[in-house]
Amino acid sequence: MKNNSMLSKIWNFRDIGDQLLYVYEKLVKKDWTANQTNAHSLRQELARYRPELNDSTTIILHQKNVKINDSIKKVYSKEPIKITPEIFHRLSKSDPIGLPKGKRYHSCALVGNSGSILHSGCGERIDKHDYVIRCNLAPLAPFKVDAGLKSDYITMNPSIIRTRYRRFRTRKAIKKFNVDVSKYSGILSIPCFGIRLPEVMKAFKLFKGKKPKMACMNTKHFQSVIDFWGSTGAIDKGLSTGFYMVSMAIQLCDEIDLYGFWPFSSRFESNKTDVAYHYFDNIRPDTAEKHHAMDQEFSIIVQLHNLGIVNLNIGSC
Template sequence: MNPSIIRTRYRRFRTKKAIKRFNVDVSKYSGILSIPCLGMRLSEVMKAFYLFKGKKPKMVCMNNKHFQSVIDFWRSTGAINKELSTGFYMVSMAIQLCDEIDLYGFWPFSSRFESSKTDVAYHYFDNIRADTAVKAHAMNQEFSIIVQLHNLGIAKLNIGAC
């Protein structure tokens, strides 16, 4: 789960309406839900999750020290000089945990690769465009690393329409 969703869509779980919306949205998932507890009190996240009604996925709270170590690693390589995107952090985590990695939705440009040059949103859940995202994240640098991971057979990058 992207940290900006918690801030914007779920208002940091500070209202009953936001918690209810979280409950409705989370009920669509099973398996493991990774929650970014970065910059939040764990009690806020746990309150929203505790009040959740229905089938609960397993919740994993991102570890701030791990997140910082991943940032430090990529900065030490000189490959990335801005904040990591949540997606790139998750790719970095997947490299450490998974035998196979299939990636969808990583495309740092504002239009599709294919012949039909349709617009591509940066986030699937809001109206932020890729050209706006580059102000906060090193999207081209991240994508270049992901392409290298693909070429090395470490991850399979899918750039076509899902």
């Protein structure tokens, strides 16, 4: 059969997952137009659900929204964190995001960790956004052509403390942590659950070089985002960091571009290609998929894309 025949252009799908990602890719590749009416409606629904989803100053703990001896409930755990004087005095004196009440950033880039961003050449476009959000301390310089260098808000999951930095048990691990974070600017958001917060603060303080401001993620805000999407019946597992950040960006930004969001191990274009789970390492998706409903989350992201609320970039720039 000749390569230019019509039958050569028809895919032979191995399973329903292949069919799904093929359809998603076709949907996302349609011309995209921002729809501020839909974005405003979703923000209003978030705001009506709980007060903290109407106020960007609740996203991070700071000395104006928490007091010494307050107990902060952890996400996915009954054990709370007590705000000791040591923790309190290391929190920002006011909201580090710093948006005036009722204001948002005009354009935001949210950079996920999917290998789909490799060979995209999107780095320059990402860095032109007013505010850039990144997930889980992904390395910058080696991937600047595809993922850019600018950072305004960076997350760090508890699992990174356990695996990449060995729970800060050695001087070598502490040094690696501080050298890594020194590559960033902006805010490094530490979750107040699943880790021993004072140890992170101590490790962060030891390094005297350039580094972002450390901030403590407000678990009340995180829990409200979990509960909001759970109330829709669309997600029945814990949220991934990436999906939480999408919801946070809807509060913070007028226009949102997503890069590196593709939870599948393959892509369909003119030829089917493999996609790494992360663009910067060789981790397998097995562990993450046990704890997060990636398929459910991505289904919502694709729908938000088609509603003009977020712009999901999966190709080259």
